[in-house]
Amino acid sequence: MRVTQGMLSNNMLRNLMNSNDKMGKYMDQLNTGKKITRPSDDPVVAMKGMGYRTELVKVEQFQRNTNEVHNWMDNTDAALDKATSALQRIRELAVQASNGTYSEEERVNMSEEVKQLKDHLVDIANTNVNDKYIFNGSQTDTAPVDAEGNVIFDPSEVKIEVSSGTTLKANVNGDDVFGGDPDIFEVIDKFTAKLDGDEAIDEDIDASIEELDTGINNIINSRAELGARMNRLELVENRLGEQEVIATQTMSQNEDIDYAEAITQLITQESLHRAALSAGSKIIQPSLVDFLR
Structure with a gap:
């Protein structure tokens, strides 16, 4: 299968968006102290929480x-x-x-x-x-x-x-x-x-x-x-x-987060996100303007 520059760019952007979503999830957890902020995040946790x-x-x-x-x-x-x-x-x-x-x-x-x-x-x-x-x-x-x-x-x-x-x-x-x-x-x-x-x-x-x-x-x-x-x-x-x-x-066990675990996950995700950005900047093919500098 032929891998084009467009495919590399699209995959990188999709992965960056997923990484952003995960960071947003961990930040929401730290802000609210809850594992989920809406039932769709985890229906099982939501239903048990209601009970x-x-x-x-x-x-x-x-x-x-x-x-x-x-x-x-x-x-x-x-x-x-x-x-x-x-x-x-x-x-x-x-x-x-x-x-x-x-x-x-x-x-x-x-x-x-x-x-x-x-x-x-x-x-x-x-x-x-x-x-x-x-x-x-x-x-x-x-x-x-x-x-x-x-x-x-x-x-x-x-x-x-x-x-x-x-x-x-x-x-x-x-x-x-x-x-x-x-x-x-x-x-x-x-x-x-x-x-x-x-x-x-x-x-x-x-x-x-x-x-x-x-x-x-x-x-x-x-x-x-x-x-x-x-x-x-x-x-x-x-x-x-x-x-x-x-x-x-x-x-509390069903809904509340473990702050130490959530902070560790957020820091880890931030490191992964920075690494992805760094790798992505090298994957994107330079344009003609870059050669004219």
Whole structure:
């Protein structure tokens, strides 16, 4: 086959263009830190990257969900702690009032304190966090204890997905804490009436102490159950943290470049390009003008 000067020139130009393309590729990698800048560069890497990124986004969303569950549980636990303290104080007053040594005026003073503690418990039952009543189930826009003192707790559960196929109950049923037959507010009202000397109530104060003990035990049991769920939430958070690290590492291994390797390849390609330019300048046949110099 006859090799012409035109063939040599065209081959040299084509190889120089390929060399330029490779240098451009390595420079793009160093600028972006990624192996590819468009899916057509490597469809396999691009498709895997989409899958890894989707998995990472899911993990990050679950982490946001766990933060929401934490918000519910932490506020609920704090509210139950205050409710326990209030009921224990009412019980202390009931024990004091049961010995019969207090005067009528002192019992009235006790009654006033108990009424204030009841109002405090109503505020706790109506705890509102981020415009959500946390003790009223899914009816988070409605206060369970209204201005007239009517008590209606929605028993539905608030469940939030914290990982694939796993949901956690975020709330505590207000009826388990403040409800019962009678509910804790009725118990306190009866106790207050006894302190005020209401003769229509035949029961003595010892009966109120027993009912208050039941109310305190209800709160303790609810806090214990809530604590168990908080421990499980912590385990889920730890697992999500590990999944996030693994997904990030896998995505990095798939997409990110090795800077040392990319710099070495760029320097090598630059040397090859200069050599090709030098060789090409000798291959191109001199023209008549070169001889007339």
